[in-house]
Amino acid sequence: MSGNIKFEDLHLHKDTDAISKALYQKERVLCWIMTTPKNLDVKTRVVRDTWSRRCNKVLFMSSVTDPKFPTIGLNVSEGRRHLTAKTMHAFRYIYENHFDDADWFMKADDDTYVILENLRYFLTSQNKSEPVFFGHHFKTIVKQGYNSGGGGYVLSKQALRRYGEKGHDPKLCHPDGGSEDAEFGRCMENLGVRTVNTTDALGRSRFHCFTPEIHLEGGYPKWYYQYDANGAKKGADSVSDYAISFHYVPPQKMYFLEFYIYHLRPYGIVSGTQELNRHVKVKPGTLIQPHAK
Template sequence: MALRKDNTNIAEDLKRRIRVLCWVMTSPQNLHVKTIHIKHTWAKRCNVVLYISSTTDKSFPTVGLNVSEGRQHLTEKTMQAFKYIYDNHYNDADWFMKADDDTYVILENLRYFLTSQSPKDPVYFGHHFGRYLKQGYLSGGAGYVLSKEALRRLIQKGNNTKICNNVGENEDLEIGRCMENIGVKIGNSSDSLGRTRFHCFTPELHLSGDYPSWFYRFDAFHGKNKGIDGISDYAISFHYVKPNHMYDLEFYVYHLRPYGVTSGHQNLNQPAH
């Protein structure tokens, strides 16, 4: 039986026009337990992909930074990763996506969303928490994407320890504090119906809405969203995805089709909704 040949012209055109560098935060102990499955699934759709660890592994390959492993070093590891990207890959992309090694990302939907955004704006997008800071901050696990201008400001201004804290275990909060201090805004990533695109948990948990109590306290914006009507049809990311479920999502997103039903094509001259 011949394999189905999808028409990917629109997705391929977006990949050429909207260049996304993905970097995955990982560690030596997770490399062949978690990260290898990202490499075999969604990461191949990035324009550039980097695996950031504390040890260089040329066969994978990983970029080894001079940072100790452990939660208490996550902020330092993140800041050094963005510095490495700025020094070595700034001109290779227009958007820079950070993800954990248990995050699943649908790159086509990310690029579609970014068609209505400008990399020249000081902005970053992700799942918005409304605690601790005036503008809140973005969940690290759900992944977040920086514009080219946001990355430039982060590196050129964020190396001042009076402005940005370069150490600590709460990476997403400290990055959020730094962004607020350097004038990088949190952009609205919900669709026109208020549905979420970046997700802190698995698809199953967001569908059931059986969230932990802390989530309602932190997510002041979309915490009550749940079920099919709460998740955007063009969702971008999910977190806490187990290695075997990476392949489940690959199948559901890229292979499973209901016979006789054709999904509507979006007009790329209109803003992503």
């Protein structure tokens, strides 16, 4: 599978997608992707052409405006030392320009892969009016912990409102410096926005800061055992069947994931809504609420 493959080239199964379509309308997700000019043709193009198409709205945030891609240029210098500023500016821009366009607001990197259907499924058990944010939970640095930037994190509408109203105060939210995800997590804590457990009913992880292979095989770096709030588990029994995100996914592997998730099927096995109801018959437009977690 070459790097030039297009999503449109892949055969589409005629699946019954009434539930995912209903959730698309009910749980509106704005995705913003942190990127750089040098990554547009290598990484970001693939994100644009694969999973981000399933967001209700997607914005690509960079240091330079590129109307052809398109990207939104923020008044921030490039480099890891300024990732905090890029995130703070991006959420400020979204609050001021797109607050009414979604109910949930997700930040992801240009090497993050997200399964939007599983995100929306998880969000049906959450309340957008509560000051909460979700992701791969780290338990260090910030009192309540914070969510991995690479694994992607999601703000409720109320969380974004609090940031928009008070996040400009440098005493609450550092404008730049430090580790982006930790600093934003500290900002959320100072604004009274809570981290929430995102594991499924069996205690399996949904958001992931590494590739699927790493979470299946283990071999984590030493720091991860101190950071991960759920015990740095590994293996197929530790990853949710309804996983939401993975990080450090190179462009070619994004195409592979598109194929495995949306096209490869074991004949004779019906999958996709078992956790909702194994025997229900879904009519188009019907919304099934998930079991409480």
